[in-house]
Amino acid sequence: MNGQQTTEFRWHGRGGQGAVTSAEMIALAAIEEGKFAQAFPSFGPERRGAPVLAFNRVHDSIPIKIRSGVTNPDVVVVLDPGLLTIIDVMAGLKENGVLVINSPKSLSELKKDYSGPWNLAVVDATKIARKELGVPIVNTTMLGAVVKAVGIIKLESLNGPIKEHFGARAPSNITAAREAYEQTQIAPPVKTMPKRVEVLEVLPSWQEILPGCVVTSPGSAKQYRTGDWRSKYTDFDYSRCIKCGLCYIFCPEGCIEQRPDGYFESNKYYCKGCGICATECPKEVISMIEEAS
Amino acid sequence: MKRIGMEGSLAIAEAAKAAHVDVVAAYPITPQTHIVEKLAELVATGELKADYIPVESEHSAMSACLGSCAVGARTFTATAGQGLELMHEVLYVASSMRLPIIMVVVNRSLSAPLSVWGDHSDVMAVRDCGWIQMFAENVQQAYDLTLCAFKIGEDHSVLFPVMVHVDGFHLSHVIEPYFVLNQEDIDGFIPPYRYPYALNPAKPVTLGAFGPPNVYTEAKKAQEVALLSTKKVILNTWTQFKKLSGRSYNPVEVYKTDDADVALMTMGSFSETAMLAIDSLRSQGLKVGLVRLRLWRPFPFDELRAAVSNLSTLIVFDRAISSGGPPGPVASEIRSALYPMKTRPKVVSFIGGLGGRDVTVQAFEKLIKKGIEKAKADQLTDYEMIEVRGQ
Known part of the structure; x- marks a missing residue:
C-alpha cells in the first residue's frame, strides 16, 4: 500500500471500545506527516457495546472530498473478536488489502477462517491492553498493529495525537501500541475466499411501513442477543443469597430470571455485563468475572 | 338545528x-x-x-x-x-x-x-x-x-x-x-x-x-x-x-370568480371583509373575485390551479412574513404551485394585518387596485406591506 492512492479504512468495534478514537488517531498522525486524511464515525444507537463503525481515508498529496462511508476498504480493523461471527467484516475488502484482527488466537488458527485475497494481520491486543493499561480497551493498542500491517504511517507519528488525547495516560498507550506493532503477525494473501458471515437484513419498503412506524410484533428485541457485548460475566455465590430479588429488579436488561429453586441467575444470551446487579446485591452474592477467563 | x-x-x-x-x-x-x-x-x-x-x-x-x-x-x-x-x-x-x-x-x-x-x-x-x-x-x-x-x-x-x-x-x-x-x-x-x-x-x-x-x-x-x-x-x-x-366546504373556495380577470387571495377571517371589497369594486365595474385557501395542508394544488386558470392576475394577501426569504409565505407557495402551468396568472404579493392590525374594506379595495396596477406594470419581483406609516 502506498500513499499515491487513497487508502480507505473501516474500523469495526463496539460502543465504548474506542474505534472512533482509533480512526481519529490515524487521521491526526497522517495529517501530522503532511498527508491529507479524514476520520469519521458512523453511529447507530448510542449505547455501550453496540457494534459501531468508524472510517479513515488517507492520501499523500490530494485533499479528500468524499463524505460517504467506506464500502470497499483497503484496510479493515476488527477491535472485538466477537464481531467476527455476527458481522461480515470482510464485506467489500479489496484485493491485496489488509484485514487486522484482535484475537487471542494464533495466526495459523485464524488463517482457516479469515485468509483471503488480502493480507491477514493478527495481534492479541486485549492481552497487551490488560497488561499495559489495566483495562481491555484495545483502540490504541490496535493502532500499533494497523501501522505495522498497512505501512503508510510511521509509528512515531501517533505519539503526538495520543499525547494530546490521553494526557497523563499517553505513555502507557504509546507503549501498548509499540508492543502490538512488534507482536503483530501477518500472513500474505491467498486465492481462496473464506466462508463469510451471512447477514440477513431485510429492510422494509416504504409501502411496508405501518402508520407511525408502529412495531406490532412484541419481543422483536429477542433476536438481538446482546450477550456478546460483554467483557465481564456474573458469578453467583448462592451460599450467601437470601433470594431478595434485588438483582432481578435492578437488571436494566430484564435478563435475570428466578429458577424453580428460588435463586436467581442471569441469561448469558442477553447479559451485557454491566455489573449493576453485583453493585446492588446486599449480600455480595454476585461478582463480575472476566469473560475471557 | x-x-x-x-x-x-x-x-x-x-x-x-x-x-x-x-x-x-x-x-x-x-x-x-x-x-x-x-x-x-x-x-x-x-x-x-x-x-x-x-x-x-x-x-x-x-x-x-x-x-x-x-x-x-x-x-x-x-x-x-x-x-x-x-x-x-x-x-x-x-x-x-x-x-x-x-x-x-x-x-x-x-x-x-x-x-x-x-x-x-x-x-x-x-x-x-x-x-x-x-x-x-x-x-x-x-x-x-x-x-x-x-x-x-x-x-x-x-x-x-x-x-x-x-x-x-x-x-x-x-x-x-x-x-x-x-x-x-x-x-x-x-x-x-x-x-x-x-x-x-x-x-x-x-x-x-x-x-x-x-x-x-x-x-x-x-x-x-x-x-x-x-x-x-x-x-x-x-x-x-x-x-x-347544508353547509359546504371545499379545499379552495371562490367568490365571484366566474367572469373575473383578477382575484384576491386570502385565508381566514379577513376573507369575509375582503368579499365586501370585491362587491364594492364590482359595483365600480371591475371584474374581480376572491379565492380563499380553506385547506392549507395537504396543499390543494389541483383545486388551486383550476380556480385561477382563467385569471390574469392573482393578488395574494399574507398575514405573515418569511423573514429574509420570499416575503409573503403564502404568495411564495402560490407562485411555486402555479409555476408548472403553461399559462398562469401574474402573482402580486402584499403583506398586512400583522399583529392584530385591522384591515378595512377600503384597505382591501385600495390593495386590489394597487395590485392590478403592479401586474400591468410587471412589478412582480417585489412585495408591498400595506398601511405602513412612513411610506
Missing part, C-alpha cells in the same frame, strides 16, 4: 364537548384562553366526561396529547402564537407517529415586540410539521370544521393530527350567531375513536421507535404519501357534513 349567539371560543369548546373528547391537555394562552377555560368548566361540572390535564407548558400539553391519543383516547387541545411555537418539536412527533390529535390554533403573531394579537406568523412557522391544516372564516366554520376534524383525523385511512386555524380575537372573541347541530346527528357523524395501534398491555406494540438511516427515508416517504392521500377523506367528510348541515 338551533340558531344561537355565542363567542367563537365557546362554540369551539361546544364542538369538542359534542365530539365527546376523552382528554383535554392544554395550557392557557391569549387569545386561546376562553376555549380551554370553557372546557375546564365543562369537565369540572361533569357536563363533559373527560380528563382535563392542566399542564405546565404547551410543550407538555402536546406531549400529554401524544400519550392520551396513543392509548386510544379522543384528544383535543388548543393553543396560539408562542404556545404553538413551544409545541413545535412535538408537533412533528404527533404527525410522524400518526396520532390524530385535534387542535384549534387561535392564530396569533409572534413576539417581539410582544403581541397577543392576531396574524398568521404562528401558522406559517409550523406549515411543514405534517399536520392536516384548515382555516375557518367565521364562528360557524370554526364550529363545523372542529367537528369535521375529529372525523377526518381519526379515519383509519388518515390517522393524522388536524389543526383548525381561527383568527385570534377576530374569531376567538367575537360573538355572532351560528347553527348548533343536534347531538344525535353529531353522534351519527363522528364514529367512536378506535385507534388501531392503541397501547394495550394485552396487545403490546412499540410506538415512536428508533429510525436509523436505513429506515428513516422510507418512513418519511410513507408518511408523505399518506398525508397527500388524506384529501379523499377530507372531501368525503365535507360532503357528508353538507348532507347533515
Whole structure:
C-alpha cells in the first residue's frame, strides 16, 4: 500500500471500545506527516457495546472530498473478536488489502477462517491492553498493529495525537501500541475466499411501513442477543443469597430470571455485563468475572 | 338545528364537548384562553366526561396529547402564537407517529415586540410539521370544521393530527350567531375513536421507535404519501357534513370568480371583509373575485390551479412574513404551485394585518387596485406591506 492512492479504512468495534478514537488517531498522525486524511464515525444507537463503525481515508498529496462511508476498504480493523461471527467484516475488502484482527488466537488458527485475497494481520491486543493499561480497551493498542500491517504511517507519528488525547495516560498507550506493532503477525494473501458471515437484513419498503412506524410484533428485541457485548460475566455465590430479588429488579436488561429453586441467575444470551446487579446485591452474592477467563 | 349567539371560543369548546373528547391537555394562552377555560368548566361540572390535564407548558400539553391519543383516547387541545411555537418539536412527533390529535390554533403573531394579537406568523412557522391544516372564516366554520376534524383525523385511512386555524380575537372573541347541530346527528357523524395501534398491555406494540438511516427515508416517504392521500377523506367528510348541515366546504373556495380577470387571495377571517371589497369594486365595474385557501395542508394544488386558470392576475394577501426569504409565505407557495402551468396568472404579493392590525374594506379595495396596477406594470419581483406609516 502506498500513499499515491487513497487508502480507505473501516474500523469495526463496539460502543465504548474506542474505534472512533482509533480512526481519529490515524487521521491526526497522517495529517501530522503532511498527508491529507479524514476520520469519521458512523453511529447507530448510542449505547455501550453496540457494534459501531468508524472510517479513515488517507492520501499523500490530494485533499479528500468524499463524505460517504467506506464500502470497499483497503484496510479493515476488527477491535472485538466477537464481531467476527455476527458481522461480515470482510464485506467489500479489496484485493491485496489488509484485514487486522484482535484475537487471542494464533495466526495459523485464524488463517482457516479469515485468509483471503488480502493480507491477514493478527495481534492479541486485549492481552497487551490488560497488561499495559489495566483495562481491555484495545483502540490504541490496535493502532500499533494497523501501522505495522498497512505501512503508510510511521509509528512515531501517533505519539503526538495520543499525547494530546490521553494526557497523563499517553505513555502507557504509546507503549501498548509499540508492543502490538512488534507482536503483530501477518500472513500474505491467498486465492481462496473464506466462508463469510451471512447477514440477513431485510429492510422494509416504504409501502411496508405501518402508520407511525408502529412495531406490532412484541419481543422483536429477542433476536438481538446482546450477550456478546460483554467483557465481564456474573458469578453467583448462592451460599450467601437470601433470594431478595434485588438483582432481578435492578437488571436494566430484564435478563435475570428466578429458577424453580428460588435463586436467581442471569441469561448469558442477553447479559451485557454491566455489573449493576453485583453493585446492588446486599449480600455480595454476585461478582463480575472476566469473560475471557 | 338551533340558531344561537355565542363567542367563537365557546362554540369551539361546544364542538369538542359534542365530539365527546376523552382528554383535554392544554395550557392557557391569549387569545386561546376562553376555549380551554370553557372546557375546564365543562369537565369540572361533569357536563363533559373527560380528563382535563392542566399542564405546565404547551410543550407538555402536546406531549400529554401524544400519550392520551396513543392509548386510544379522543384528544383535543388548543393553543396560539408562542404556545404553538413551544409545541413545535412535538408537533412533528404527533404527525410522524400518526396520532390524530385535534387542535384549534387561535392564530396569533409572534413576539417581539410582544403581541397577543392576531396574524398568521404562528401558522406559517409550523406549515411543514405534517399536520392536516384548515382555516375557518367565521364562528360557524370554526364550529363545523372542529367537528369535521375529529372525523377526518381519526379515519383509519388518515390517522393524522388536524389543526383548525381561527383568527385570534377576530374569531376567538367575537360573538355572532351560528347553527348548533343536534347531538344525535353529531353522534351519527363522528364514529367512536378506535385507534388501531392503541397501547394495550394485552396487545403490546412499540410506538415512536428508533429510525436509523436505513429506515428513516422510507418512513418519511410513507408518511408523505399518506398525508397527500388524506384529501379523499377530507372531501368525503365535507360532503357528508353538507348532507347533515347544508353547509359546504371545499379545499379552495371562490367568490365571484366566474367572469373575473383578477382575484384576491386570502385565508381566514379577513376573507369575509375582503368579499365586501370585491362587491364594492364590482359595483365600480371591475371584474374581480376572491379565492380563499380553506385547506392549507395537504396543499390543494389541483383545486388551486383550476380556480385561477382563467385569471390574469392573482393578488395574494399574507398575514405573515418569511423573514429574509420570499416575503409573503403564502404568495411564495402560490407562485411555486402555479409555476408548472403553461399559462398562469401574474402573482402580486402584499403583506398586512400583522399583529392584530385591522384591515378595512377600503384597505382591501385600495390593495386590489394597487395590485392590478403592479401586474400591468410587471412589478412582480417585489412585495408591498400595506398601511405602513412612513411610506
